[in-house]
Amino acid sequence: MAALPGTHSPEVSAPARRLRTKLKLATQIGEGIDGYILGGLGAALPAISTDLHVTDWTAGLIGASALVGIFAGGPLFGWFADRYGRRIVFLTDMLIFLVGSVLQFFVTDAWQLFAIRLLMGIAIGGEYAIGAPLLSEYAPRRNRGRLLASLEVSWYVGYMLAFAVGYALSDVDGGWRWTLGSSTVIAVVCLALRGGVPESARWLLSKGRRAEAEELIDRYDMDVDVETELADTESRNSLRALFTREHLRSTVFAGTFWAALVLPYFAIGTFSPQVLTALGLGDNALAGSLASNGFAVLGVATGCLLVERIGRRKLLIPPFWITAVALALIGFWPSAPLVVVILCFLVFSFLNAASSALTAVYPLEVFPTAIRSTGVGFATAMSRVGAAIGTFLFPIALNHLGVGPTLLIGAAVLALGGLVSQRLAPETTGLDLSHAARAAHGVPVPKE
Missing domain, CATH: 1.20.1250.20 (MFS general substrate transporter like domains)
Structure with a gap:
């Protein structure tokens, strides 16, 4: 049976604890990646400008590429997640980011780097649109705000970590490639954590799939007002x-x-x-x-x-x-x-x-x-x-x-x-x- 509104289970089951921990880590790392790619670029840009003969104008475009990508990726992936489900976007956006991270090792001119960073920005936009929403939909109400707010701390940590990596590699020949490409390691860890994450029970309810949703609610000790979720379904295009x-x-x-x-x-x-x-x-x-x-x-x-x-x-x-x-x-x-x-x-x-x-x-x-x-x-x-x-x-x-x-x-x-x-x-x-x-x-x- 689904939990009644306003009630809390006195003990959280082992599957529920594991899922919440996994989601928290996978989402915090995903949020930190945004700060990481911005901080890393700031530290590496002087060396990039020298090696790739980047003009001031092109440097500005490279710096803005991730922001432009986030602008496009947020609404696009958000619409996709509301229409087709959370889980597929939770995996796909990080897979795209992983591909972009690897490609940074092999760029030979500024425009290639711009295109790759634009692609990575689109993936980060998807991360904003799906990571925190999925975490919120499994989070207990009593500490949902603190759990979600911790994602913002992850951004600052990612930014400072990348800047430290860039500073450490600043005197290494081709160190800027390793600074930018180091996000590959983070993306692999994040993608591994996301394997096996179930679909959002609340999203299933929004699509009228009550039996599947209640099975997940019971398995993971969720506190969900099922009737309200069912009543708030939306037939119109989400955008x-x-x-x-x-x-x-x-x-x-x-x-x-x-x-x-x-x-x-x-x-x-x-x-x-x-x-x-x-x-x-x-x-x-x-x-x-x-x-x-x-x-x-x-x-x-x-x-x-x-x-x-x-x-x-x-x-x-x-x-x-x-x-x-x-x-x-x-x-x-x-x-x-x-x-x-x-x-x-x-x-x-x-x-x-x-x-x-x-x-x-x-x-x-x-x-x-x-x-x-x-x-x-x-x-x-x-x-x-x-x-x-x-x-x-x-x-x-x-x-x-x-x-x-x-x-x-x-x-x-x-x-x-x-x-x-x-x-x-x-x-x-x-x-x-x-x-x-x-x-x-x-x-x-x-x-x-």
Whole structure:
């Protein structure tokens, strides 16, 4: 029998523990791969530029290729996972990434590397659309938020690990190939972990396959409101359904809050030495950038610890307003004392990263199972649009408008995120996944 809503088994069976551990590791590694391929490229790009005679323009394309791929891969793989199932996409996207990782060893010109990185980005887009949704659909409600938020920590770990590998191989002849190609090892491990992972029971319910779903629910001690999942099936095309009256609220919220978080983060993070130099830090700019990144890591770890304790809304909305004030203060007062500038940037880095833990939580919770992967894929694409816009326009604004007005634009983006979240963000802490999706578009849910 499927578990009743709001009940929990006092003991988790061995098969359930094994599956949850396997899914957690396979998904965390998949999330870390995004950070890994970006961090590795940053460390290897100077050597790549020399060996492959890369122009500044081509280097920019290579750097952006993964982001472009994620923009395309998120919605595409998300739609595929909602239509044909989670398991096939969970395996296919990592297999494509593995092929791309191996091909990096053999590139002979910049355009080959661009094409390969574009392919890998498409696979990473698929990873965002399927990894966290599948994990959420097997996660127990009592710690679902913390489990999903831990995926964001994996991104930071992957980024720093790749940068360390690139630094260690920087003096090795052809070391950049090994830096980029080292993701092959991670992909092999991740693919091995994904073998034998069952289909999502919630997805089976969304397709009306109740008998198969209840067998998995019983086997893995899942706490699922079967009737709600069956009632929330969606006959329309999942991408089209995102923009219907029923789901538009969730679509706007998920895409906007995620883009508003990452636009100033990627822009300021990418050009932080230039920003800090413009603010008068001079020789302390590099140290300030490193401190800012360190506080970001602490922030996302703190977000993971707080997501179940204080709730989703409190972790999202106040930090939006506080970080907006922090950037606005420097924007209006660019000649502020050094201690004020540093304090504002550290507050921004810490709280922005703390809220970013929710990018692996909220998009999974505000869409019903039938369109969850498509919704997450679309929100991922919007986040990458935000990241690309911020990274592209920030140096232009810095050079033409100056540091003060540029930071005021960043503050305005954060304030927009705060406004949208204040109006649209539901409180989903402690709710069954199907009930959380209903709460997101204002449907009353049973007390749990």
